[in-house]
Amino acid sequence: MHELAIAEGLVDGVTERLPGRKITSVRVEIGALSGVVPDALRFCFALATEGTPLDGADLEISEPAAKCECADCGLAFEPEDGRILLCPCGSANVAVVSGQQLLITSVKVA
Amino acid sequence: MCATCGCSPLSDPHQSHGSHGQHEPHEHPHDHRPGEEITLEQKILAKNDGLAQQNRAWLRDRGILAVNLMSSPGSGKTTLLERSGRDLAGRLPLSVIEGDQETALDADRIRDAGCQVVQINTGAGCHLDAAMVGGALRALYPPPNSVVIIENVGNLVCPALFDLGEAARVVLASVTEGTDKPLKYPQMFRSADLVVVTKTDLGPYVDFDISRFGAYIGQVSPQAMMIHLSALDGTGLPLWYDWLSSRIPTAATAPMPRVSTPD
Ligand SMILES: Nc1nc2c(ncn2[C@@H]2O[C@H](COP(=O)(O)OP(=O)(O)OP(=O)(O)O)[C@@H](O)[C@H]2O)c(=O)[nH]1
Ligand SMILES: [Mg+2]
Ligand SMILES: [Zn+2]
Numbered sequence: 001m002h003e004l005a006i007a008e009g010l011v012d013g014v015t016e017r018l019p020g021r022k023i024t025s026v027r028v029e030i031g032a033l034s035g036v037v038p039d040a041l042r043f044c045f046a047l048a049t050e051g052t053p054l055d056g057a058d059l060e061i062s063e064p065a066a067k068c069e070c071a072d073c074g075l076a077f078e079p080e081d082g083r084i085l086l087c088p089c090g091s092a093n094v095a096v097v098s099g100q101q102l103l104i105t106s107v108k109v110a
Numbered sequence: 111m112c113a114t115c116g117c118s119p120l121s122d123p124h125q126s127h128g129s130h131g132q133h134e135p136h137e138h139p140h141d142h143r144p145g146e147e148i149t150l151e152q153k154i155l156a157k158n159d160g161l162a163q164q165n166r167a168w169l170r171d172r173g174i175l176a177v178n179l180m181s182s183p184g185s186g187k188t189t190l191l192e193r194s195g196r197d198l199a200g201r202l203p204l205s206v207i208e209g210d211q212e213t214a215l216d217a218d219r220i221r222d223a224g225c226q227v228v229q230i231n232t233g234a235g236c237h238l239d240a241a242m243v244g245g246a247l248r249a250l251y252p253p254p255n256s257v258v259i260i261e262n263v264g265n266l267v268c269p270a271l272f273d274l275g276e277a278a279r280v281v282l283a284s285v286t287e288g289t290d291k292p293l294k295y296p297q298m299f300r301s302a303d304l305v306v307v308t309k310t311d312l313g314p315y316v317d318f319d320i321s322r323f324g325a326y327i328g329q330v331s332p333q334a335m336m337i338h339l340s341a342l343d344g345t346g347l348p349l350w351y352d353w354l355s356s357r358i359p360t361a362a363t364a365p366m367p368r369v370s371t372p373d
């Protein structure tokens with residue numbers, strides 16, 4: 001389950017930026033195309049934070065939708081099906097503008 | 111780096127005496143108030159991405175082509191590498207980093223095929239990461255202008271997220287796995303530079319539809335090349351060998367760095 005590795009990355013990222021500070025909440029962005037399942041991440045977060053400065057912190061997850069741009073017709077669109085990124089013009093030559101991100105947006109310190 | 115002032119460990123004078131006990135490791139005048147919300151805006155996998163870039167630079171300096179080979183369990187990764195090692199002996203130096211949860215069985219098979227190999231056992235981990243590969247590269251020490259193939263843990267989900275420092279991603283799918291694989295695991299196929307359909311010798315016995323599979327790849331991963339082969343009867347193998355050898359950085363041409371995924 002890669003969500004455990006993601007949760008560990010979260011703990012590493014926060015503790016490196018704010019060494020020694022007790023953290024009470026963490027906000028993250030988990031893009032709809034990231035391949036990370038929010039519920040699985042919540043479960044793993046509880047495990048990965050045990051005994052760290054993030055122990056007991058709240059995890060707030062926002063899930064930005066997929067956003068694409070067609071390289072052929074230039075249209076910016078939100079694919080309804082995150083699996084097949086097809087432009088309404090029929091082209092599959094699309095760039096993913098947003099939705100793949102795995103970001104720590106902010107934290108609250110105690 | 112401090113989120114508010116932007117001071118980095120290198121430029122932060124307090125960092126150097128963090129261990130004296132008197133100071134907090136990151137204490138400075140504008141410390142964060144209790145309850146303060148601090149904006150970080152950083153990638154969760156930043157650490158892995160940084161190590162992957164180090165691996166990429168290490169490989170580039172030596173002109174080595176590193177390929178991240180991924181598929182479901184049993185699609186034929188090790189069999190393809192065994193066959194490649196034997197066929198390319200004396201023509202193209204090939205070494206292998208083997209990732210498996212347990213056992214050194216695949217590494218033994220690769221060694222028997224005449225290749226240098228380092229085994230990584232991930233235990234409960236379902237993917238390789240850049241730190242593991244960095245260690246393995248230094249143990250393997252592949253020669254300049256050679257190919258290193260990293261056989262990832264058999265899994266079509268997790269390995270897609272972890273940059274290892276490779277120059278190319280190759281995703282295998284065998285004809286026995288069904289035509290709709292690209293639609294079921296779009297993240298993995300979307301990240302592929304090359305999609306290899308394996309076990310084509312079994313085509314007559316299964317209902318795999320190669321043209322529909324190709325159409326699905328065109329939809330989820332229009333940039334990917336596709337080849338079909340059988341490591342058993344040898345069909346299609348020259349295409350795979352050509353693909354590999356055309357990507358080895360030579361002394362004259364700089365290697366193509368892998369474009370990291372946008373946010
Ligand atoms: N008929 C046929 N069988 C193959 C071919 N390639 C691999 N196999 C068989 O498929 C099975 C799995 O092959 P492996 O090479 O071990 O697969 P893998 O992807 O390395 O498996 P993991 O490392 O466990 O993920 C073995 O029994 C192979 O003999 C092929 O081209 N044709
Ligand atoms: Mg194998
Ligand atoms: Zn996993």
Ligand SMILES: [Zn+2]
Nearest residue numbers: 070073087089
């Ligand atoms: Zn379009």
